Amino acid sequence: MKLPQSALLERASFDTLLDALRRRGFKVVGPVIQDEAIVYDTVTASADLPVGWTDEQDGGHYRLKRRKDEALFGYAVGPHSWKKYLHPANLKLWDATRDAGAALRFEEGDTEKPPKLAFLGVRSCELRAIAIQDKVFMGSAFTDEHYRKRRERIFTIAVNCGTAGGTCFCVSMKTGPKVTGDVAFDLALTELLEESGHYFLITAGSEAGAEILKELPTRPATPEDLATADAVVDRTAQNMGREMPAEGLPKVLLENLEHPRWDDVAERCLSCANCTMACPTCFCTTVEDTTDLTGDHAERWRRWDSCFTLDFTYMHGGSVQQSARSRYRQWMTHKLATWHEQFGSSGCVGCGRCITWCPVGIDLTEEAAAICTVENSNTATNISEPASRDPSP
């Protein structure tokens, strides 16, 4: 297989890509505007995309704004992530029936064949997030069949980011903004808004992607086109909204489990769980058991859960993590430190969702930096003074 193959597709021909996917039985899902935010839902034509829109993001802040052009992908990531398709927020695990003779029968609850979905507009950080959840659900002794059967039917059309969001920090996490060959995708797009026209550089990342690429009305990409596309991503990389302290973060965090900054962040954290719902790698779930009115039919549902809830660690006698301090610490040390030991990478991809969608604007990068810079400093006096939250560019 000769990869990558690249070609140019005019904006005016963009819908031929959607047609090619539909011909193969894929339902295309991607960014659309709903409730004044860019979320993921069904896309039937390029006109469904947030054409000419961008987003303004900061800690606890998200607004849509018009762009001066008609870009299809001129924004960063929104509150949704692709996990809503691969790891549904609600899933029936099984049905149980109690017969007249008191016999008990269990039946698998998630029996439907999942749809063939084409994910349109997957960012580099999001490809990494999917790869991380692959490890969680398919990388250990047990495989989550509910995840696997959805995952194996996905076609991914990635997009190199042309705009950095105000809370993005993929550069410091080494997860973007450019889609690179060490993470799986089928096609990758770079949107080019040049004086010479509005077009896309398309690169195939798989056989299936290459096959579709051949069918599209493309023209060959010149070395200049490739350089122009690289320049777009380079510009994005230079405009990151945030930065995560890079070196030795897992060790620093685990050596500072009693750092006073945890008390400080607990004063601000509402334990609302928004960060974990928006996070593309957070995978925790709980189960809910229900019965119908006859009392002879029970169901078990699995739904997203969050380590920020008091119930999460409940055992006989109470919860292990009673304080907001301990729950924030659990989330952050898991995401940035112990995740390495469990799954061989950070649990953070630098997408910035947890910062944008935190109602009080708690900034993960700022909290990590605070613990790094005043390491082990129980005598520091000014650490409760939050650093500036202005985005850097």
Next chain:
Amino acid sequence: MSASLPNTMPGLPAAPLVPEPWQVAARREETADTFTLTLQPTGEAEPMRFQPGQFNMLYAFGTGESAISISGDPSEGSSGLIHTVRRVGYVTSALARLSPGDMVGVRGPFGSAWPMEDARGRDLIFMAGGIGLAPLRPAIYHALNHRADYGRIIILTGARTPEDALYLAEQETWREQDGVEGHLTVDRAETPWTHNVGVVTTLVPKACFDPANAVAMICGPEIMMRYSAMELRKSGLTDNRIYVTMERNMKCAVAFCGHCQLGPEFICKDGPVYRFDRIRFWFSQREF
């Protein structure tokens, strides 16, 4: 951390999230709040093979599921799947209402096991606090069934009161066997009591074992396990010869739900049995 000892999960359940129906064959009251259920498979299902220390998820119809250690004999041909359960919440209270003939859902077995293989040729020290004796009992059965494989067997158990002491009659039959030394203690005794009074750690100096060639297996509240490990260390045991079993909230038992995490550990998959030196750091962190 996949490096945790000892071996995990011999036969992986095919559909680990869907329970199998089992029938209650017998039920026995142990103490005021503790009971033992003996379960039989239904239909064509095979008896469950498990290793000492592993646990099952027991489902009370319409109520919910709890992680319960298996407390019966692990050897092939032993009759029934045995769990000793303490009534502490709504699921275990629902399990407590079951009687012979009733059905429960069972998923498992899950998790790591006591180091019966690595402990061969050594003295064994079992230390239990309260219902902690239940997850240790399969290991004790295994040791007694393979008597020649092990040195001295020391069984140290503690309970709050004489009425709370678990498997009292059975403990006596263990003590009567050659090469088995057993000591019991309670925190307080208001009824006649011929054994010790005090915390379980005070039993360690009474026991006769070779610290250079012994393995300890401890089950009880975390604070009891911590002080027990400290006491054993004083006697000359090293932390890599001490094993403990951990407990956290569990929903899935297969490391998907995240609830049972302790630092990098998924207690359901990497534990519940841990070599003490591998879990010691997290043992002393509050609210983890």
